[in-house]
Amino acid sequence: QVQVVESGGGLVQPGGSLRLSCVASGNIFRIYAMGWYRQGPGKQRELVATITSGDTTNYADSVKGRFTIARDNAKNTVYLQMNSLKPEDTAVYYCHLNHWGTNYWGQGTQVTVSS
Helix, strand or coil, rough: EEEEEECEEEEECCCCCCCCEEEEEEECEEEEEEEEEEECCCCCCCEEEEECCCCEECCCCCCCEEEEEEEEHHHCEEEEEEECCCCCEEEEEEEEEECEEEECCCCCEEEEEEE
């Protein structure tokens, strides 16, 4: 079994920055893709960014140039650096990973961008 835990959310003013972290623990054999999704108020969950085991990244158009995803395979951790945050980035952010062909999700961390 694999556990996924996010951290780093909070309240930030427009234009500010936050860094989210997600750690996978348990019986880890091989993690393939890792990524971040978000669900804003009244919206469906959407992809934010993903990163493969070979460090190929993919971003939603709305966050390109502002967010950066990175992973540390030795620590089974994926990060999301969020800069130039906007009110429309307000959402619950969920970590996702594919471990040995099975998808796992974290419980989510709230990010609120407001003055």
